[in-house]
Amino acid sequence: MEFVQLQINYADWENPAVQSRACYEVARKHGKPVIIMEPVKGGMLATPPESVEKILKDAEPDASPASWAVRFAANLEGLLK
Numbered sequence: 419m420e421f422v423q424l425q426i427n428y429a430d431w432e433n434p435a436v437q438s439r440a441c442y443e444v445a446r447k448h449g450k451p452v453i454i455m456e457p458v459k460g461g462m463l464a465t466p467p468e469s470v471e472k473i474l475k476d477a478e479p480d481a482s483p484a485s486w487a488v489r490f491a492a493n494l495e496g497l498l499k
Contacts, residue, residue: 419450420450420451421450421451421452421453421498422441422445422450422451422452422453423452423453423454423455424438424441424442424445424452424453424454424455425438425454425455425456426438426442426452426454426455426456426457426491426494427456427457427458427459427463427487427490427491428463428486428487428490428491429459429462429463430456430459431490442494445496446495446496450496451496451497451498452494452496452497452498453497453498454491454492454494454497457487457488457490457491457492458484458487458488459487463483463484463486463487464482464483464484464487465483466483470483471483474486
């Protein structure tokens with residue numbers, strides 16, 4: 419196997435049903451490059467709940483919610499480019 423494709427986004431990172439972090443860590447442990455799918459969770463992270471959007475806007479007013487999701491995924495090590 420040359421690479422793995424994983425569902426990775428900040429909403430699923432600690433989700434026990436998806437286990438994004440755990441799967442990512444196994445791939446990295448075995449030196450496998452990762453291709454990410456669902457970084458914006460089917461568009462759901464582009465329009466998060468108001469409480470989440472407020473946290474993001476307070477931290478970086480000019481950044482869109484979708485950009486936070488993409489940057490979270492893109493900043494991981496070992497991505498296949």
